[in-house]
Amino acid sequence: MLVWERPEPPSRPTPSPLSRERIVRAAIDLADREGLDAVSLRKVSAALDAGxxxxxxxxxxKEELLDLMVDEVYGEIxxxxxxxxxxxxxxxxxxxRTRQAALRHEWFADLLGGRPHLGPNAMAFREASLAALADxxxxTMLRVVGTVNAYVMGAVRWEITELRAERASGLDEQEWRRTVGPYLTRMLxxxxxxxxxxMIAGEDVQPDFDEGLDWVLDGVAPRVTGGS
Structure with a gap:
């Protein structure tokens, strides 16, 4: 039986009462602070003061815990x-909304893709996507939703990768450019x-999520509306 349908143990009075909701929230807080690699059942139980x-x-x-965490974020979307x-x-x-949730929970982007997520919130997300194209x-419905989701996943992962790289280097965008500038000049x-x-000599245009999304939607619009 999947974790979504498995009943929780009966509650009992203890100094540290547990529930799936409390466990998942503690795991998400840990992942938000320290990254997905920091999440373990041992660390989550320690945060809850429980064995x-x-x-x-x-x-x-742990895979079930990750599934529950992902589904909790889908609930925000x-x-x-x-x-x-x-x-x-x-x-x-x-x-x-997906991008905003992923920027709040950067680890979420690491778990997108692969097999479909089957939690109730993930299924509600999928239902909302498909229902938008119900006619x-x-x-067509599957290809349009797949195309939009592929753009969102790629753009979000790219953005989060850049944020992580900036934090790891300790340099902001301008400082990084000054550091690599002489090398790029020699290579060019x-x-x-x-x-x-x-590209470098032209306008300093940064990737824009909404603009790219509009281009994707422009591209699939004829398939949805029946135009050429």
Missing amino acids: PMRLYGYLST VPPEPAGDDWRAALKDLAQ TPVA ATGRYPATAR
């Missing part, structure tokens, strides 16, 4: 109200990278 063996009454493995009839606005809202053929002077030189 590690007590946690096994609520989940069987799903809009409180059903979307209207504007498919584009609905998908854009879900994409923006389209199933094949070889003439082997003309497109890169053109």
Whole structure:
């Protein structure tokens, strides 16, 4: 039986009462502070002032804990109200909410992709995505949602990777550019990278999540609306 359907142990009066909700919240707090690698049943139980063996009454493995954590974040993404009839606005809202949640919980991006998440909140997220395209053929629905999700996952992972790299180096964007500037100048002077030189010499345009998302939605719009 999957963890979503498995009943919790009966509550009992103890100095440190437990529940799946408390366990998941402690694990998320730990991951937010120290990263996903820091999450272990031992550390979570210590944060709750409980013995590690007590946690096994609520989940069987660390993988189940990660599933519960991911589903909790999906709960932050799903809009409180059903979307209207504007498919584009609905998908854009879900994409923006996903990015915001991933920036609050950077580890969340590390767990996106792979097998579908099956928790109730993840299924509500998927339902909201598909429902936005309810009037389209199933094949179109799946391809549009898959295309938008691929953009969101890629853009969010790129953004979080840059944030992590900046923190690890201790340099902000301008300091980093000054550090690598002389090397780039020498490499571009070889003439082997003309497109890169053109890009650097042009406007200082930074990737913009919303603009890129609009381009993706523009690209799939004809499939949704039936245009050419």
